[in-house]
Each structure stands twice: as C-alpha cells, then as structure tokens.
Amino acid sequence: MRHHLDALYRLLTPDAPPAYWLMGSDDLPKELILPSAAFTGRNLDIAYRAWLESAGRWRGRSAVIVLDDSGVRNALRDGIPAETNFAGQLRLASEIHQVLATAIHEIAHVAELGIDTSEAPDVKYEQVVAAMAVCRAETKTARYPKQDRHSPVWLRLVVHAWHRATKAHYTVTPENIFPDRLGPTPKIANAILALHPELDALLNVPLMELCHVPAASAFVEMWKFKLSSWRKRQLNEDAEADRIVAEYLQLLDAHTTTAAPIKLPTRGVA
Numbered sequence: 096m097r098h099h100l101d102a103l104y105r106l107l108t109p110d111a112p113p114a115y116w117l118m119g120s121d122d123l124p125k126e127l128i129l130p131s132a133a134f135t136g137r138n139l140d141i142a143y144r145a146w147l148e149s150a151g152r153w154r155g156r157s158a159v160i161v162l163d164d165s166g167v168r169n170a171l172r173d174g175i176p177a178e179t180n181f182a183g184q185l186r187l188a189s190e191i192h193q194v195l196a197t198a199i200h201e202i203a204h205v206a207e208l209g210i211d212t213s214e215a216p217d218v219k220y221e222q223v224v225a226a227m228a229v230c231r232a233e234t235k236t237a238r239y240p241k242q243d244r245h246s247p248v249w250l251r252l253v254v255h256a257w258h259r260a261t262k263a264h265y266t267v268t269p270e271n272i273f274p275d276r277l278g279p280t281p282k283i284a285n286a287i288l289a290l291h292p293e294l295d296a297l298l299n300v301p302l303m304e305l306c307h308v309p310a311a312s313a314f315v316e317m318w319k320f321k322l323s324s325w326r327k328r329q330l331n332e333d334a335e336a337d338r339i340v341a342e343y344l345q346l347l348d349a350h351t352t353t354a355a356p357i358k359l360p361t362r363g364v365a
C-alpha cells in the first residue's frame with residue numbers, strides 16, 4: 096500500500112520531499128495518535144521523529160501523514176484468497192479506494208499547511224506528548240469539530256488534487272474524499288462544478304502555489320452563499336461561528352484579490 100501512496104504523493108506534490116506515511120498497522124505509540132481516520136500537521140514530523148529514528152526510517156524533515164489502514168488489513172485478513180472470491184476482491188478494492196481517497200484529503204492539507212524543512216527545534220518527548228494531548232482534547236470538546244469545517248484554501252486544493260489524480264487514472268469518488276457534512280464548508284461536488292473552469296487551465300501550477308492564482312469567481316460566490324446560510328442556522332450569539340465566518344471570508348478575499356497577477360504557468364509537471 097505504501098508505494099501506492101508514495102506514487103500518489105509524487106504525482107500531486109512533485110517538488111516536495113517524500114512524505115512519511117504512517118499506518119495504523121505500523122503499531123504507532125498510542126500517545127501520538129489522534130481520534131481520526133487520518134491526520135497530518137505542519138510539525139508532525141517533530142512529534143514522530145524519535146519513533147521514525149527507532150524504526151530506521153528518519154530521512155530528515157518532511158510531511159507526516161498518519162492513516163488508519165485497518166479496513167485494508169481486515170479485508171486482507173479474511174483468509175479467502177482474493178483472486179478466487181469476487182466478494183473478497185470487491186471489498187479489498189473498496190477499502191483501497193477509501194485509503195486513496197483519504198490520502199488525497201490529507202495531501203491537500205499538506206499543500207495547505209506547507210512543509211517546514213527548517214532545522215528541527217530541540218523538543219523533549221514529554222512536550223510532544225503534551226501537545227498531542229491538547230489536540231486530542233480539542234477534537235473531543237470542539238463546538239464545530241475540525242473535520243466538519245475545512246477552509247476555502249483546502250477545498251480548492253483538494254478539488255485540484257482530485258482532478259489531477261483522476262487525470263492520472265485514479266478513480267476516486269469525491270464524496271469519499273470529503274463526505275457532505277453539516278458544517279460551513281460547501282459540498283465537494285459543488286466545489287468541483289464551481290472550479291471547473293480553472294481545473295485544466297492550472298494543471299501545471301504546483302498545488303502549493305495555487306494560492307497565488309485568484310480562484311474562479313463561482314467558487315468564491317458559492318462559499319459566500321454557504322457561509323451566510325450556515326451562519327443563519329447557528330445561534331444568534333455565537334462568537335465561535337462568527338470567528339469561523341470572518342476567518343473564511345478573509346481567506347476568500349486573499350484568494351480573489353491576491354497581488355500576484357494570473358500568470359499561466361510555463362513549468363511542466365515532473
């Protein structure tokens with residue numbers, strides 16, 4: 096599975112150093128796990144450095160993506176040779192499809208957050224564990240959980256990532272990348288329609304540089320409509336909802352009025 100993920104990552108972020116794909120089946124330390132099918136973070140490599148070193152896998156700073164691959168493992172563990180059992184084959188295919196969809200979701204987060212390759216700060220393991228505990232607690236108590244709200248930057252990146260993967264003959268259902276949720280983020284199917292005019296035109300712009308190119312206006316309009324209708328459904332006095340709306344509107348403004356002119360790229364995709 097890991098070499099499929101490496102290939103997908105190379106396709107979507109050809110200029111980035113290879114990511115560390117950490118799987119549930121890697122037997123990761125419990126204190127470094129977040130309650131989610133997958134997660135990444137800009138400095139997650141620092142958290143996992145000691146573990147990666149002890150596993151002989153550390154190659155310097157890069158993105159870390161943690162994926163729960165238990166579905167694939169369970170499908171493989173059925174004990175029925177997949178090639179002789181159509182149902183087993185189908186189940187394995189759908190589990191692999193879900194892992195790839197989740198991988199595209201996380202790669203868009205990596206492109207959104209950027210990769211920190213500066214010298215790693217000297218942190219103690221206890222500090223790492225404490226920071227992960229804070230993340231875990233926030234995930235549990237959040238009024239608007241992170242998985243329900245994804246930023247305009249991420250949504251645009253994930254649609255471009257999905258489109259590029261599709262061009263390379265990955266067949267991934269968009270709703271498996273980002274299921275429809277009740278949060279402030281528009282449905283991925285609507286985002287695909289809104290971004291349609293720019294998807295092929297910007298194929299050669301690296302994902303991490305897309306933020307310098309203004310987004311299709313239909314995408315910005317779709318977001319503004321969704322944010323306003325979502326806000327109306329929340330409580331009148333709700334500082335957290337106000338903060339989310341303000342933050343996303345600001346990101347959308349930056350995405351429309353960016354100082355960089357639209358320049359059609361001349362560099363090829365490696």
Ligand SMILES: [Zn+2]
Pocket residue numbers: 200204242245
């Ligand atoms: Zn996410």
